[in-house]
Amino acid sequence: MTDQTAYPVSKSDQEWRERLSAEEFHVLREAGTERPFTGEYTDTETKGVYSCRACGEELFRSDTKFHSHCGWPSFYAPSADDNVELIEDRSMGMKRVEVRCASCGSHLGHVFEGEGYATPTDQRFCINSVSLRLAQDEEPSA
Structure with missing residues (x-):
């Protein structure tokens, strides 16, 4: 990966x-990819917050998750722009x-x-389930 001293964790x-x-x-x-349609969060509709499995x-957030039918959990936006880093990836003969x-x-x-997804950002954050941990929203007390 990259020089890890550049990150807070x-x-x-x-x-x-x-x-x-x-x-x-x-x-x-190691920037691997889990097999499509095998991740625990691919189709979940549980309400909550998705955090980095490595550092927390x-x-x-679940309100930006949508069904893209691509085999991995899809979100149209991160919870905050500064929570994710976007880096040009030219591996595997593609520009991503x-x-x-x-x-x-x-x-x-x-x-x-x-x-062409009908989302507010026209973006699909295609994320490996194994990279995430879901903290389910608390149900309001009756």
């Missing part, structure tokens, strides 16, 4: 390996925009524009 590869499962490390720290930084956690630099997925 900075750990060595060994420290990340101790904190994350092998699959989480592969996706978050808030990234997305990688999405990383701005707090720890972990790979989350990619963002795509102009695909």
Whole structure:
């Protein structure tokens, strides 16, 4: 990945390996991708806040999640623009925009524009479930 000293949450590869499962490390720290339609949050409609699985930084809210039928959870906007970092990605012979956690630099997925989804931003943040942790909203007391 990149020089981790540039992020507020900075750990060595060994420290990340101790904190994350092998699959989480592969996706978050080595910019891997989980298989489509296998992630725990792909189709969930649970209301709540999605945070970085590596460092806990808030990234997305359920009210911006939508069904794109692409195989990964999709959001049309982060909870705050400065919670994610967008980086040009020319790997695999393509030109894409990688999405990383701005707090720890972990790979989350990619963002795509102009695909014709009826969302307020015309963006699709295509995010690996294994990069996220969902904190369900509390149900209001009756």
